[in-house]
Amino acid sequence: MARKVGIYTRISRDDEGESLGVARQQQDCERLTDLRSWQAVKVYEDNDVSAFKRNVVREDFELMLKDLRAGLIDGIVAYDLDRLARQPRDLERLIEIFDERPRLEFATVTNDINLGTPDGRTMARIMVAFANKSSHDSSRRIRRKHFELAQQGKDSGGPAPYGWRKNDRTKVDPEAAAAIREAQREILAGVRIGTIRTRWQEQGLGNPRAGTKRMAHHHVEHILTNPRLVGYRTYHGEILYGEDGRPIPGNWEPINTVEEWEAVCAAVAERKQKQPGRSLARKYLLSGIARCGLCKSKIRGQTNPRWSPGSKAAKFTYRCSVVNGGCGKVGRVGEPIDRLIAQLVLEEQRERAAVTRVPMEQQWPGEAELADVEHDIAQLVEAERAKEISVATLLQLLPGKERARDELKLKRARFYKEQKQAEAKEDAADLSVEDFFSLPIERQQEIVLHSLSAVIIHPAGRGRRKFDPSLIEPVWH
Template identity: 70%
Template sequence: MDREAPSPRADEGRGVGTSPSRPPGEGVAVALKVAVYTRISRDDEGDGLGVARQREDCERLADLRGWAVAKVYEDNDVSAYKRNVRRPQFELMLSDLADGLIDGVVAYDLDRLARQPKDLERLIDLFDERRRRVFATVTNDVNLGTADGRTMARVMVAFANKSSHDASRRIQRKHLELARQGKSSGGPAPYGWQSDGRTVDPVAAEHIRAAQKQLLAGVRIGTIRTDWQRRGLGHPREGTTRLPHHLVERMLTNPRLCGYRTYRGELLLDDDGRPVIGQWEPINTVEEWEAVCAVVTERKQKYPGRSLARKYLLSGIARCGLCHSKIRGQVNKPRTANSKGATFSYQCSVVNGGCGKVGRAGESVDEFVISLVLAEQRERAASTTVQGADEPWPNAPALADVEADIAALTQAAKAKEITVSTLLQLLPDLERRRDELKLERGRHSKTRQQSASLSVDTIEDFRILPIERQQALILHSLSAVLIHPAGRGARRFDPSLIEPVWH
């Protein structure tokens, strides 16, 4: 069991076999206090057995040397080779060693401590400061307190670093080969699939599709994230309860959803320029996935770095009938202590650049606008059904021609019919055109699917929707709502002073 390190002592620089200063007559020497450091790069089972075995061997070695184990520092499932990985317990051990809380270090092997030369040098610096600090490993005899020992340690870490680099290169090559074959690279199955990573989990897949429909209907990813976190969906990394925004966005736009294989976050293409198809069941069609990606891309382009959260239905939609500035919703202060509930109004504000002369009770305006929009959309739906307006994307032949041209050029270069230089001159324009057409196809799919999702029958159904979807329904029919002045004094709501501006 880990024991907390005792406080620093004045005799922290002594070596093995020396005795600390003690009161006269006391003949018992105080054992050196050492740290045991254990680490393993991967603990797939999560049971910590690897570091437990290291700990037992290190404690046995410390006992043979006559040292007392002050504390065990454990970094389980943590790499010492990756530069962007911080080892919390390693850093704490170095800090305690520098502060004199421990007199030395025992590790199973030198490569458990360091696989990057810079980490070893930090440790060597501490042993240079106090040469009598002790150091030992179970598998070899390296003494960081001597020049020969430090030289040997540097050589060993350099070879360990090269070994890690070679292994990393082989693993990357293996993952690329698996990716080109459409296979998974291992690891936990993504949300939406069962543990085998191939078979769709019907419950999780339905949650993904429902969230995508919400996204198409105007709901923010932040709102979906909050709902998922409340319901415990999306299984974030085990041991955490937080579901990051970027993770939810990734779950809803992952190319894997429509069967496409990625490598290092990028869509992987075969030799003919076509997406590599993975060996798993898809959740979306390509058309559905492209529509969702188009929504996310357009929002980022239109509102870079801005929050799309809204509290009131017509905020940013309603405009003043006098100065035409945008009107925001605001809470009304209760006039008396007995006033029932908080109300809100739409008010033209001087602070926001308006004239400040127009305001209206918000509930009545919302109710009137909602009834107008729902009636218009019912008429539109009936007209669309009669006319059969669900037409296919008209540029599908153009995209097929561009993809065929890319494939033909690639094959010609392979067959030595054209030079690589010629290929690289012709490909960029074709690839740019292909990407433009795919984005256009995604927008077309988005429009068709949005039309299907923008369907609400009653005001009650409308009210239970998230505010973003309510606004999307309004903006599907209206570009703005003009609120005209009503004059002074309390008056009944007059619909004629609310002017909808239809698309």
């Protein structure tokens, strides 16, 4: 049997080519995997982080080490050693695993190094040590130039980011901006970034460079949460603050208000906390929501192998599965159940919305308090500059104020996020069943879970062919 290997790709924040680069790396790694007659079973992709910065955790890199250790993969293919381990520390951790599991495979596209042999390890250590040093040197040089430009609020060069005009990075591209705003509303309504990525790829949105189909997950996330959207100048992904403690404004047209943008960022961050790693997309509406009427275990949708486009067979069924610990005795054609549940849920939400429309567009009540704190900070900084207080005094007073400011901002982000989420949810009340089914699946599920905690599917007697709604029992909150 072919050895199962993982492919590792990484792009650093300083690369402008972004998704292009990752696609290239992956292709080359796949080719190499084929050459060695291995089987690529998983792609690990770390993005917008530089392995050279000590404090960033590379999530997929960590996951890959875990998978290697657990024996889920039998080796690694990476584009080059730099991508994989720019820090000697990372390399040593890898070597440790190769020690524990001596038969592991290793290959990179650009160098011929085998971590399984003592010679290969020595070579790798030398290369990583050099890469580490040159990375220090070059990043220091480039950093200074970029920083100077950034401090003046000047835009960096290069191709226009998605959302702005190709020939003029300072002007908004209305069509792209509309697509961004729509996707942001979806994020607030619970849609996953992966779903938006798929849709954008189909519609040719999101990537201003022609000819590339694939877009990385992080690329889409970046487009939707980029501080540039509110006109904030960033430097290496961090918002730049001026001497007055305020973000340095860039010289381009913004797409979002600060409230909108903060709400989206908070929603994305929250999701990440809740679902570390990649969750598989649920394909069927009631997967994990439906339960078996006999054994009460969770039921998932299953594609019917006899179905083909144009055939009369059911497309999928909800089936109690022995593999997942169920009794295996209940199964039912899926589509009529989905339709029934959608009707019931939408009806219930329409009724509820008629009674309890929440007044929206409320302003966050802490705005004045935040303005005060920001004013205090500005005054302190000003006082130090005018030599009314010493730097030591300033630094004594500043951290407390800054903490207060950051906490307030976090509260504001949460406030608008919740408001916008509530708005997005309310929209469901006006949906027709057709509208409902045209939404992304996780949005549909979100709407269902808003009303129901489960759907119990009771067994139908033998030979009964017709769909009987009374055997489908929704469990309301």
